[in-house]
Amino acid sequence: MKLNPETLRVHVVPNSPKEGFSRKNLDNKDSLEFGVTDKVYTLYEIFERAVREVPNDNYLGYRPYDPVNKTFLPYVFQTYDQVKKRADNFGSGIMKIAIEQAKTQGQDELKRVLNRQWAVGVYSINRMEWNITDRALSTQSLFSAGLYDTLGESSMEYILNNSEAFVVVCSLDKVHKILINIEKLPNLKAIVSMDSLETVNDGSTQQASYLPPPYNTKSVDILKQWASSKNVRLYDFETVEKIGYIDRIPHHPPKPNDTFTLLYTSGTTGNPKAAILTHRNFSLSSVYASMHRKQYEKNKASMVSFLPLAHVYCRNHENIVMYEKGQIGYFCGDITKIFDDTQAFQPSIFTGVPRLLTRLYNTISEKTVNAPGLLGVVSRKAVSDKINNLKNKKGVHHFFWDKILFNKTKAIISKNLDDLRTGSAPAEEKVCDFLTVTLQTKIINMYGMTETLGSGIGSTKDDTDIEKNAIPFRGTEVRLRDVPEMKYLTTDTPNPRGEILMKGPSTFGGYFKDKEKTDETLVDTYWIATGDIGMINENGTISIIDRKKSLFKLSQGEYISPEKVENVLNTHPLILQSFVSGISTKSHLVAVIVPDPLTFIPWAKKIIESRRNDFDGMSAENCDVESLANNNIIKNLILEEIALLSQRFKLNGFEVVKAIHLEPIPFGVETNGLLTPTFKLKRFDAKSYYKEIIESLYQ
Structure with a gap:
């Protein structure tokens, strides 16, 4: 592949011995361990230095609880x-x-x-x-x-x-x-x-x-x-x-x-x-992340800790704050009150996940661009102006619109906010653009694994779209390897494609008491096989285009990546969760859809009120998710929404879901055991749980 030197945004490691090219962040092209002038290699040293x-x-x-008045008080440190x-x-x-x-x-x-x-x-x-x-x-x-x-x-x-x-x-x-x-x-x-x-x-x-x-x-x-x-x-x-x-x-x-x-x-x-x-692993990751932050941010790192500390994402960010000698405030224990906590604490960093960002997008939209009357008109003009500025590299601020409108929306999280990060899955570009201009901060989409300490590749302050413009984090080296069964090859033209492999000082030392799994995950001793498919762009950036794991075939031989389709479905405001499945003897996909009651019920009520004759006397006032889920008209309208969404995301015809079951009970960790503690779908369990429903959708 011929790279464009004028737009190149990564360092291509010369004489890479393996196919797929090795890529690094431009800032550490000479060494994966760079710029660590204070030589701190343990979290013990980082904390002791901060104390000194x-x-x-x-x-x-934390916010003490007042059991008499049943309220949480201001933070105590x-x-x-x-x-x-x-x-x-x-x-x-x-x-x-x-x-x-x-x-x-x-x-x-x-x-x-x-x-x-x-x-x-x-x-x-x-x-x-x-x-x-x-x-x-x-x-x-x-x-x-x-x-x-x-x-x-x-x-x-x-x-x-x-x-x-x-x-x-x-x-x-x-x-x-x-x-x-x-x-x-x-x-x-x-x-x-x-x-x-x-x-x-x-x-x-x-x-x-x-x-x-x-x-x-x-x-x-x-x-x-x-x-x-x-x-x-x-x-x-x-x-x-x-x-x-x-x-x-x-x-x-x-x-x-x-x-x-x-x-x-x-x-x-x-x-x-x-x-x-x-x-x-953790100390170098903290150093690298802080070096990146300090290029852009004016406030010392501070955060409200609420995403599970048993997961690498929040644990890593707590260590970044400690490295910068900042503050950590702990949430009150009720995730529905998280923005009450951030408003009380006023953090500079907010760590989110795509679903939370989508909820925030819907909340701010209702108060601005979707508001009735003059407020809606003004808000749509303001958002349009700021997104145009954003696309033209003119930054996230606007002297007029921020003063009259967006300082208030930023305060929903924190007036000090200058760093919003999201991980676990890519956030939709329109959501990122909207939140960028309404919160006056760029959103960094991050891609990584527990095994890479959450580090890997990510968007930059200039590009929020991780699926199109990701570069390696500092301290991380990335390459591709062939996946011939999916027809992804590093020799593909004009863009090499293959499974993403990563290595660096932040990558893990193996699985505890499990050499077999360690050997499966580590390639050539040091490279971690991610299971995700990447593509190299002309400017050297990496696009995530598919998922290797959980593949299955349809009757015509097409490989299906269910996560890819689910990630599209889950961007729709009416959909809370989805499980896409298929049978090798059939030519199309089916899905179990969990509607989001916050948006689904109001949407359905409007339809019932406008088409009363079609709903056999169903009352818009008394409807709930369970009764709506069994209504064929509602199902067909959701299918129409899915078709439009699939077209917008340019899914292939065989990737478009053709039949659905509306599930009123959300997938859960304890309720039905279909989610892991990090809220990932247990695909094998879901397939067994919905076996009869999946079969009925094909009849």
């Missing part, structure tokens, strides 16, 4: 120095508890404990204690095994056993779930509750000084007795800090290649795999 330089700056904050003291004590306390227990089990177990590098489970929603636990474990060269708050019993049991966790730090509501399964957890000897076990719900507003509902003194006493009967030690966070404070165990700092955490990739089939991520 800004000991009295706020670091972690702890400084870097305060967090350090708590982390020092907690890390020492964990070691003391482990040493005491090991002494009862013999010299071999005591030696293992003293040698460090063993796991502590962490099981809760995002909160200060999770971060303090991370800081604490680093002081003793221990590592965490993260558990999603939404995990079912079998996954919890698997992770705690696979990681061989001796102790688990969890929120109070998880204690009974662990005790129910304690006979299946032979390694677990201690549970630490993040919530106090000692005080009653007396109306206090301090997070650690009241028992969250439905707990009370009596119920906690029952938990203590239960744990004691199972020979499990039950502590609360504050007690472990006190244990560690008395005759504190000195720090045992980690080395760069020591494990920082095990992150369990929520596989859509089988047990989750534990990606081993080191201090070096």
